[in-house]
Amino acid sequence: MTTKPSALGAESASLPRRESRSAGAGADERGLMAMRDLADGFSRRWLWGAMAWQDVLQRYRGSLLGPFWLTLSTAIMISSMGVLYSTLFKMPMATYLPFLTLGLLAWNLISGLIVEGCQTFLVAENIIKQIKLPLSTHAFRLVWRSLIVAAHNFVVYVVIVFLFDVPLGPATLLVVPGILLVAANGIWVAILLGMLCARFRDIPQIAASLVQIAFFMTPIIWKPELLGPYEHLAHLNPFFAFVELIRAPLLGQAPHPTTWAIAVLVTLIGGGLTFAAFARFRSRIAYWV
């Protein structure tokens, strides 16, 4: 039977034409499949981009301010906490408030990635069980959504810059690699926690309380200098490193070399660990959710 070739029937480049799936694949093959999942997932930027935007719109649909509600609540929190803690710590508002603001903005992004990372695959259950997609798509969707939400808080930063005359300089540009590094870590966190939480349903609670503890242990509302002789301990806190990657450049300072070193180390270790776990358990995720 011959049929006229149809223009609409053009093969989608994004779809593999031939596939072979077999169980009991060797470690090499598993690694290869995990790699392909990540590459295919990333190449579907249209899909995860659209899903992330839809998530943001969905969350704030029907509300007047939309995602700017978050901006507003951040602004209110900063003004009240700024007054309280600058008095408690006896610090001038002009230096304390920008520090607190950027710490909180960075923390919102980081903690959001961790807490929502627990739901990476669970919220996508419907899609995972209906259609074959690279599973990493869901991680990219989550990280992109978090970045979109974080970008709305930029307004608060602009206000702070004008109000307190925050010095801007070439160091400010370091925020770009800083955010990229945070996003890269968001990807492995989303995949690793997403898998763990799909398999063990009590991990989200554990993660949420650990994140809360980390908030108080990390210099966000307090300055590391307050630790006196123990200040160097704060620099070893990986959460501090990632907060600093965003906070320091936006305050016009270059992050400390230790900060970069710790952040890169965490990225390599976390990324490697996650890749191993993803290669091993990727095919089980559909059974877990």
Place this chain on the structure above:
Amino acid sequence: MQASISLENVFVEFPIYQGGSRSLKKALLRAGTGGGIARDAANRVTVKALAGVDLRIQHGDRVALVGPNGAGKTTLLRVLAGVYEPTSGRVTVEGHISPLFDVGLGLNADATGYENIRMRGLLMGMTPAEIEQRMASIAEFTDLGDYLAMPVRTYSAGMTLRLAFAVATSGHPEILLMDEWLLAGDSNFLEKARRRLADFVNRSSILVLASHTEALLTEWCNKGILLDRGNVVAFGPIREVIEVYHRRRTGDA
């Protein structure tokens, strides 16, 4: 190149996480007790959904999946779609697959019909350019007219179905996998869907349809697979398979 599907000795086992084994604490405790309890089979009950399925589906085959509830029809469809990777065995698929299991896939009730067509198209692996290129023909096929600019919340079940069917078949996939729900359409639309499916099968593609409605199966399919408890009991011309199915049912009764 012609579409084909082949399954060799495919097993699918579902782990049943009864309360406890979902818990991290229990998993750690098990690890801490020297693994003795971990080896206890009772801790991880598994259900065999497919037990050694061998199949070879060729281009032009319109295959009906029949069998009682729990026979493994949905699981088999999901294995074909690549959703479940088999616990053991090999699955080889030649050709683009378009699964049509759930009308609600990726559906956002607050978004308009057009927006949902775009999102569903992206989910099925199309690029935005491909979707725009096909938009006119998809919109035409749905027969929804001005409704496409309205939120999907306002649609009836049948209207949502048209939208899903139009997108799923728009790329002229070589392999179409469908679950029972297709019957929900009104007769006018079914006629249209039938024509598209007939056209589709003429391109020597594969259709796999799971259903309980015999009239539909004998009309649409030329082959049948009878599944029972994860095993292929019969595979052959549709009428013979349905006959075997009836014999077994009366035999069981």
